[in-house]
Amino acid sequence: MTDDLSEKKQTQGIKADDEILAIDAAEEGRALTLGRDRTMLLHKLELAGNNINFSSIFDAPISLPFPYSYFEDHSSSNPNSFLDLLRQDHHQFASSSNSSSFSFDAFPLQNNNDTNLFFTDLPLPQAMTTKAEESSEVVNTAPTSPNSTSVSSSSNEAANDNTNKEVAVKDQEEGDQKEHKDTKPQLKVKKKNQKKAREARFAFLTKSDIDNLDDGYRWRKYGQKAVKNSPYPRSYYRCTTVGCGVKKRVERSSDDPSIVMTTYEGQHSHPFPMTPRGHLGMLTSPILDHGATTASSSSFSIPQPRYLLTQHHQPYNSMYNTSLNMINRSSSDGTFINPGSSSFPGFGYDHMPQASTPTTSAIRDHGLLQDILPSQIREDTINTQINEEDKK
């Protein structure tokens, strides 16, 4: 690793063995130097030309420690679908800033080992490329959109392998939580072990005015640290659900203050956000829930109702058109396809379908989509997905 990169990593708070990936900005951002000296050459990301070939990216299933199954089979009734997240973020941006829209295009990438990356057509100024080094983020020169989110992840040895390993990681994590205040020798042992099998991490960049995105979970802030060479502090959050040791770090890019990087670590031990006060009603009928919540870190809400209420009462399909535009745009690029098995088992939704039927189920059964999206839009998306399959 070059001194320059080491310098950058150091300034970005990256340890040599940090599971969060470091991006080598060389090769116009197409070469990723992953942690542990793994390098993955990305396919040509001709995002500007909407000509991306991610065909091989989805060759293998991926797993990511993210609270939402971004690419979950839409046929399921799983509320934690990709679109759900879209809506969440949609809301977040819409309600928290002057932004009227944003895009969220995440493309799961996988190298030949165990690291998952999510790429998006996020607008990527030079500043972001630099920042991305901390979290293995996006490296491309995409056309910009008002608000964007890029997603990437890095995982430990277990995160991308199989369920058993993920469980092992989870167990260790929980053990760390419980035993955190044990004797120092034990703590040291734990730390050492933890180093070998760290929690899966999942980071994504978001262009937003607010630091702490409402991802549907309840978070408690437990720390804040100044980031070296950055005027913006890094905040540390922990999932407030009892027994759930998931953490996330939120920091703002010093180069581009409009960019927020959120890094998730660990697996949620609960199927969906739980709150002591019990707001589960939102989960079953988000659209009906018009609860007024804040944009604070502790807010726990399903966004679209607020979005609808606060954003000029846009009709449902208008909003979802926006969401779907993201998909469509990606799909038309041949970049956003339902990777099927690329769910996020890292978050341990044992009861959730693990995208059992790659590519097909989402096409035939749209789950939430079919209830909300205009059929024409669905068909467009589907056609694109089919075309992508044909390419394979």
Add this chain to the structure above:
DNA sequence: CGTGTTTGACCCGCGC
């Protein structure tokens, strides 16, 4: 009163 935030102190790993 319950919940979440703030913030200084502390611990730990790492590089020199």
Add this chain to the structure above:
DNA sequence: GCGCGGGTCAAACACG
């Protein structure tokens, strides 16, 4: 060994 920086703790505080 020492200093630095990241990460965490926990008491104090704020808020509804």
